[in-house]
Amino acid sequence: MVDVDPLSVEWTAAQVEVMHRLRDWAVGFTELNQHLAAWMRLPGSDANALGQIVWADEAGAPLSPAELSRLIGMTTGATTVLLNRLETAGHVHRSRESADRRRVTLRPTPAARDRAREFLAFAGVEIAQTLGAADPDELRVAIGFLAKITAAAAAANHRLGHTRRR
Structure with a gap:
């Protein structure tokens, strides 16, 4: 790793503009997630988690609870509570699909996937x-x-x- 002090580097106008546009995308994406939460009638953290679960499943790489915890920035305990809420509400289910029966796989329910797809068709x-x-x-x-x-x-x-x- 090259030691670079990002606070003392003289950034070009284009480099600064790129960082602004990346920040703007992150803010816009966060706002879209808030709209998804309202669409799904979920708290923001639950909608974020459900979005991650749906996205990963659609990509053919379903998440484990530990992977979800890392992606959403929550402890494993808090993620378990969140997953319990999503499961009780009928949005996700946990299964043991791996040869390692200790590994839990998170999948969206068909109804949750359909509702999220409706949102993407409308919002995207x-x-x-x-x-x-x-x-x-x-x-x-x-x-x-x-x-x-x-x-x-x-x-x-x-x-x-x-x-x-x-």
Whole structure:
């Protein structure tokens, strides 16, 4: 790792603008999640968790409770309470699909998946239009850059997770 002090580096206007646009996307995504919560009639944390479960399941990589805890920034105990609420409300179910019977897999119920898809069909129009209109080369550049910035954030989170607080 190269030692760089992000507070003393002279950033270009373009680099600063990229950070602003990434922040704007994060804020917009958070607001979309709040709308999903209202749509699903769930607290924000529950909607965030359900969204992560649906997204992972749709990608063919269903989550375990521990993976969900990390993604939503909650302790495993708090995540268990949240999952109990989602399961009681009929939004998720836990199963043991792995050869390791101790591993729990989280899946959205068909009704929760359908309701989340209804939301995406309604709420995702502008994003779908923007992605559909993007030039393939533009998308390749964006994918490459976002992969790098995501890896950098993951590395920072890993380092911070293993650093003692002063």
